Amino acid sequence: MDVLSSLxxxxxxxxxxxVKITVSxxxxxxxxxxxxxxxxxxxxxAVLSFPYYDRTEDGILLGEILICKPEARKLAKKNGxxxxxxxxxLIVHGTKHILGVHED
Numbered sequence: 463m464d465v466l467s468s469l470x471x472x473x474x475x476x477x478x479x480x481v482k483i484t485v486s487x488x489x490x491x492x493x494x495x496x497x498x499x500x501x502x503x504x505x506x507x508a509v510l511s512f513p514y515y516d517r518t519e520d521g522i523l524l525g526e527i528l529i530c531k532p533e534a535r536k537l538a539k540k541n542g543x544x545x546x547x548x549x550x551x552l553i554v555h556g557t558k559h560i561l562g563v564h565e566d
Contacts, residue, residue, distance in 0.1 A: 479520075479521035479522060480520050480521030480522070481521055481522050481524055482518075482520075482521065482522070482523050482524065483523075483524050483525050483526070483527060483556075483557060483560060484523070484525075484526045484527070485526075485527045485529065485553060485556075486526065486527070486528050486529070487528075487529050487530070487531055488528050488529070488530060489530070490506045490530050490532050490533065493506060493507060493510060493528055493530040493533075494506040494507075496510060496528065497510060500512070506530060506533055507530065507533065508529065508530055508533035508534045508536075508537050508548075508552055509527060509528065509529050509530070509533075509534075509552040509553075509555060509556050510527070510528045510556070511525060511526065511527045511528070511555075511556035511557070511559045511560050512525050512526050512528075512560070513525040513559075513560045513561075513562075514526065524560050524561070525560035527552075527553060527556035527557065527560070529549060529552055529553070529556075531545075531549075534548050534549055534552055535548075537552075
């Protein structure tokens with residue numbers, strides 16, 4: 463994804479190894495369960511992110527972003543943007559959290 467690559471280039475300009483963040487789309491039920499188990503929150507979020515910083519043979523896995531498309535679709539409608547634009551915004555938001563940037 464271009465947005466993710468650009469953000470990582472700015473955040474980690476001198477990398478000498480491949481840096482990855484996985485992005486997965488999961489069901490509302492599953493993301494709500496993970497939110498409850500990991501954060502003690504009972505609502506269904508549009509996005510969750512988890513930092514890992516795990517070394518792999520190919521480089522570093524920085525973390526994982528989980529996106530719930532039905533919730534993203536609701537946010538897109540609320541924000542007056544396309545689903546793709548909303549998903550890109552959620553990926554940027556999740557990446558920032560993985561990198562330690564928290565606006566909340």
